[in-house]
Amino acid sequence: MADAPTAVPATPNAVGSAFEGMGSHIAILNAIPAHVAVLDHMGMILVVNEAWRRFGTANSLQSEDFLTGHDYLAVCEGATGENADDAAEVAVGIRAVLDGRLSEFDIEYPCHSPTEERWFRLLVAPLQLGEHQGAVAMHVDVTIRRRAEVEAHRLASIVESSEDAIIGKTLDGRVTSWNRGAERMFGYTAAEMIGTSITRLFPVTRLAEEADILDRLRHGDSTEHFETSRVRKDGRPIEASLTVSPMRDSTGAVVGASTVARDISDRKRLERQLLQAQRLEGIGTLAGGIAHDVNNALSPIMLAVDLLRMSPQDASSRELLDAIDSNAQHSADLVRQILTFARGVEGDRIDVNVNRLVSDVERTALGTFPKEIEVRTSVADNVWRVGGDPTQLQQVLVNLCFNARDAMPTGGTLIISADNVTLDTNDAGRYLGAKVGPYVRLHVEDNGTGILPDDLERIFDLFFTTKTVGKGTGLGLSTSLAIVKSHGGFVRVDSEPGHGTKFDVYLPARTSVVHVAQDRAVERPHGHGELVLVVEDEPSIRQITQKTLEAFGYRVIVATDGAQALAIYEQHPDEIALVLIDMMMPVMDGPTAILALRTLNPTLRIIAASGLVRSGHDATASLGVRYFLAKPYSVDALLAMLRACLDDVL
Template identity: 35%
Template sequence: MKLRRLLTLAMAAQVIVTAVALLASYAVTGAGFGMPEIIALIASGAVAVLLARFCARRIETSQQKQAAAQLAEQAQASAQMTQAVIKTALDAFVQTDANGIVLEWSFQAEALTGWTRQEALGTDAVDLLVAEPLRDGFRQRMMRLLPELSNTPIGIRFEATLLHREGDEILIEASSTALQIGGRTVINSFVKDVTQKRAAEEQLIQAQKMEAVGQLTGGIAHEFNNMLTVITGTIEILADAVKDNPPLATITKLISEAADRGAALTSSLLSFARKQALQPAEIDVNDLLEELAKLLLATFDKNIEIVTRLDGKIWLAFADRGQLSSALLNLAINARDAMLDGGRLTLATRNVVFGVREAVAVGAGYAGDYVEIEIADTGTGIPQAILERIFDPFFSTKDVGKGTGLGLSMVFGFVKQSGGGIKVNSTEGRGTTFTIYLPKAETSTLRPAGYDERKVVGGTETILCVEDDRDVRQFVTVQLQSLGYKVIPAANAAEALAIAGAGTPFDLLFTDIVMAGALNGRELADEMVAMRPSLRVLFTSGYAHDAPHGPGHVTMGAPLLPKPYRKAELARMLRRSLDTAVDAAGDPIPTPYSVQADVEDFLHKHSSDLDGR
């Protein structure tokens, strides 16, 4: 504008100069100032004005062009920067218009959803990513969010469940902003997959909740166990004494049965609290599942088909066989209850190798090798609303008296205590799959020998019996004596060590594991066996306070008698320990007390093989 005025001024000056020049020529030459001069003057002025206008316009256009070029350059740099941000962002970027039609789809969006950019551009994002029945609801939700989105420059964050191209559900967290560009609305969203993170958080919350309830339950069950040990142990003496008095014999039978039920309940509670005295060993899970399948086939309704898919090369798992059987049975019974109109139960095994992420996702103890056992049904499925409560103790949807709600909490506790993990997948109306992961067996442990369950056999050896509960100690002493043994009772590890130190001879150390005092039963046994490698040891416990006795301890192979126990079990375990031959280094040489069970087993297998031919 300034330049224009300057040019006009210059032109005006030129007119004035021309006029002055003309006047001067007139004054000097004296010629008349006629029409030609005036016309020349006007023409000169007009030319000057036109010239000024023309120049000014040229200058303006060139300035405008320069500014436009600068703007374009800036816009290009900013677009390149935006593309670079989108490309290098860890989260997926999706741009849509106000109707949800995809305008931009980053490389990460391809990875997250399985849909390529080419496929996604121009399609409706909701159709692409949301399951059919949820689409209308999703659209309505987005419509409600849109005004809010347009009014907040910082955008909004929300969570949603989307569908991967392959059909898997993905839980995402999105942060969206709306922009008005050229009179239309554009929605930019950065989308993050939080499926794994949420699974890990849920596992942690579940673990903390279970830990708290478990502490309480475990403590109570432990006390009950000690009381039950006294009841179940002494009732047989009473029953023996009153066997000729039918009314009293009936009462003792009732007490005995109630105690048995109490023992079963405390065992469930301890198992849930992960404080069950476990005896892990190498297990061939295929064998176990085949046995289970036979049992189910015989007992389940015929409208339930039972299918096994067992990996022939399955590794040995390391877990408590008895507990694993009851865990699998629990899952199978739940499956049956969910298939009242019939269906298919599939039992499958597989080897899996977990990285840290996978191990965390199923709540397993560490990254490594696991044996996977899957129990899948085609039943009712579990509604989403209750899915996170099914492992809670006493949670049941079954009628009163039909379910205690302890089944799954026991399974959960057992699997966790074994260092494994568990996961559940369920779709309402389609069925449920429970998957258990058990650690692969690394060490070779002694296989328990077969014993004759029917006979109670005593002995005359001397037993050092260490037990810190006075009542239990007294009862065990009486029971051991009734089996013919000589007993030296001790109230704790220190007393036991003093007795051994004084040179008192004894053949077997029978000790509780969890005891008050400086040393627990395991440590006491380690110390005694270190002094006398040939010493036989039998542990007892109602409560596995720590992990199973690991490798590296001298008493690792020693047997464990879980509390509460009956006289017959005590007698059998004692004989098994006393009759196990020990080599010079104190390592047990497994020679079973009775080979009858093994022989019978062998003959049974052999004859069925022969039948099969």
């Protein structure tokens, strides 16, 4: 490598000698940290400063080419590799300055070494050298500024691509920056928001919050994970978690705030659903206990009515009996609904034709609703079937339609529809009880009074009603929810006070083979003198059951608890054909007695009875007892079950 003198004119030609006159400035050139070279009118390097030379050496450039006496334009034009395009542009620029076509040329270009990324800015300015025009070329290292720019750009793109809304504002609440997350979350574009007040996003009831937030900011305090509500551009409310931090200038003074806002509407909805589910569970346990006792009181009444009907009566007694019967039935229905809610429901699980379900309910609605209510139904083509109990599902739809009717006292439109939906993980995560997969969605919509937000949280509560006494018991929705849950489904409500309400019932769909349900015939099968052991602690039920069975051809022995039942069975093991046993008794309860009886006779025919449908059923099933009688039972149900159990092939 030739060791050319630094900042010493090479005096290769006349222009060079003109430059000699500037010899006193060479010390100045050397003091400049930028890489400086003086070019003659042809682009030949006349002089380079110390920094230029050092750079060339440090970077193992072909130093010769960059030192005095070399044609800088030719070097640039001949450049190869990554920077060839920039170098060619430099050559064009320098030539334009030398020719007087440009008063200055300025370019920024990358000049990365193998170990670091670097950028330079080249400034070329004309320099009169005697009668010719040369130029000064100066390369300034702008790497630090470029890195800062890249970093700022990277930060900006993180902010831009964030899912969260990131908003900048001044201390008087004017928006200064608005990222894409904010656009998505609030529906306003940056152009719409910047320069306007952040309080546009506040619901009226929350306006006071801003003063507090700004006050904290002025004191340099931030507000973290503050949960509140805001309003989108389309008017929809959203629940948001906000973290507002002070932004400071270089002197440390607070000049504004950055807000990171996250939409937590989904999380809040799930939290509410969970709380509601727990509250319902609590109410259910309480109600279930009461319902159980009422059930026990109703059973003998209902059985007695059936028995009394069998003996001749005068007209007025018959009327009284009818009244007792219908009231007892009504009470039993209420109790059943409460138990449905409290314990969940048992029921058939057959393929239910949704088309038929909707048309049956439509018929009920058209037949009984006032003419001012227009009923519209639509069922999507090829709607899937659901596995369930058609009577219960019909009850759900009827309850929803009755509520809709009550919400439209002066008339309106009731829409009942059904369609198929397939939930993805996103959907499933949003609703308690929802799973990924196919559902049939039953939709009931009215344009009635709507439901106030505070009420909306409670409508599924047992006995929650806004109707006057006699108009509503508050059982409709709680029962419906219990039914839907027992079918593996869930319910969504959307209501706008003054505008109407939409209920969506999602039921897991059966997308495969269709089974047709068989109607079960109801008969009153008699006994043929079989001996039945009735185990029941409640005297009235025991007595009436005994009378009923005897009236229908059975012989009966009674026991008041499990221990007594065992003793009796041990005396008549060959005669007793069947044991009808209550599950909840003092001294020895049903399950214990059943286990003991089974050790005496593993094939003994047993029917277990209980008012707690779900738990009773589960308990008997786990004991291997296949016959379960739900209380309160009718004569028909009792006789049918007895016959079925006795005729069962063991």
